[in-house]
Amino acid sequence: MRVWIMTIGLLILSLVAQPVWWFGLIREWWTADRRIQRERQNFGSAVYADKYEVRHFVLMSLAFGLIVSIVSFVVGMTVPITWWVCYTLLALIMIMIGLGSRLPITIFVGSVVLYDWFKHSHLSQQIMGSMQPLNFSGRTVSTANLVILLAIVLFMLGVWLKRVGGRFASPKIFAQKRGKLIAGYPFNELLVVPALVLVPGNLISTHFAFWPVLSIGGTSVTPLFLPLLFGLNLTIFKQNPKAAFQRLAKGFRILGILVLVGGILSFFAKSAVLIVLGLAYVCYVGCLIKTRWHDRRQSFWFSKVDHGVRVLGIKPETPAAKMDVQVGDIITNCNGQAVSSETNFYEALLLDPTYCHLKIQTPEGDLKVTETAIFDGAPHEIGIVMFKD
Template structure:
């Protein structure tokens, strides 16, 4: 009965946590900004503005449940001061509007470093000093384990959901050419149960109900953790690039798990764990940017038009056209520009027959009848080098 009451109370505390509302607000901002950019470049939105909010909430539910089992099973205890520190760092990084800084490598990594130094400070404010003293109760291995698990969760979300809502954009290359890019700006909320030490909690909030386990008392609290991810892709397919990044983040997470185990026996290794996590995560981002500059995937080819984007629920989506495929012929006519695509498409307003080279380099034929009321331009986004960025067209 005590477990059930504490569980219900812990869930209720979740909706008192400011990070929950912060993630909701930020995900909506991301969505409206994405729609604004899509309309500026293509005069049409691709996904609705609330898609980020829906995915931010739902994608993290299963990982949060798994992490809860691990944290409680391993007996990882984080005092209120630690939760407040993580929340504070999350808010600070969110204000930069660069959500890649919300990777656990940076948020939990800095929290781990601060937990080793801040307890020495005194502000004169009783509540603040109590929260700072709480940090001295944290074993570095607890934060190290939390860092490793959340970093593994980031890798999982990147590989599984990272390419969702990939948004096409247009920009100029270093040589002044108009090229296509894909931008992924994601935010996920991970609701996770954590154990808080009873004495530390009641010293700040004397009304907080406790759960007794043996001789010790703990508070069970559902805490929202946030994970951010940003990546711009111009040298490869979005799905491939993002999945590859996720694999590298997973490799870093496995390394952090090993360091977390070492930290349990050698607490000072917590400093190295935090620093290596931050350095490793930043190196992954730098490596992507360097490699991505080597090739322009969404640029004009010698033949055909590269599909930069496909509008959901459009004829193009129903024809199973994919981002990165190359349309070489429309209704039997070879096309190498957006104007030629339009002209060939208008030759038969009731039917579209396309010759397409898929992402594996194989030729396939796609055809479909067109009906009244459907998107009159199939719903394909292209790059047209002959036009300015603000006048790019939808095909």
């Protein structure tokens, strides 16, 4: 019992010492600070004052890490130590230069291609031979294992995006060529999931006798945390951002299932590994291109209008959050007064400082009416975000 407690403690310690996870956390903190500063500059106050990116990173990385680790141990996921080192270094470098959220799948696929090339090169035999005295296992691990791991990453990427994509629609103001202002909804979050995997050999325990070593099928393997990158950097201009990210999330989940099938088949046809890997990457890029294309072909823009005020965001825990008001709606009338600017809107709110009655036109052209009580004498706290005058 004491041995198992020590083993779990050591694994947790190795998780805490993960540099990729800590750099990812710092990066998310910086991203949240930039977003809040941008919101204050564009709208006078932050739409979302809390650093929700940091909260997502901490809570979801640990939750997803537990799930992926359990799945990994159940299926006995074994990865080569050379690929583990390559992927970890690439992930760390990309986070440090700010590309972690843009290239998570590219980093994964690229590292697998590098490993496959290295495995079949003369350089591999020389390096692995020289490291045998260090108990560096030269046992070949099937690349199909990495395809299976990619399938898990793609599926979990879809689950993560379904959970957080568009949930916090933070608008960003852009100027078109003719100076017309429009709003876009950027999603720029990163997640580092510490997944427990097995690597052949007992390299670590050779130098640190207390490190746990397992035996599977008569082969020694060492459990290590692999920092899996999840991320997306995409801006939506012409759709409801939550709906757009939900569709993309569904595409990733379906792709993950298809890649899983291809990975299983790759165990029986080893020559198909790189084909499945290449097709998976092409389909992943295709999902992103399709989302951008679908967004660009819409006629709707989150732009200023002359016959009302455009709703760009809803602040949480405000009266507006309780009303039937959605991002993209146009408020045409407030408390019986026609409105066409932010100033008009707040002047109309002052006509009844404790209640708000709105007439709204949806992006589809439908009309609706909604009302709610507001904070007495504080109309600016209604929580509706719109273009500044």
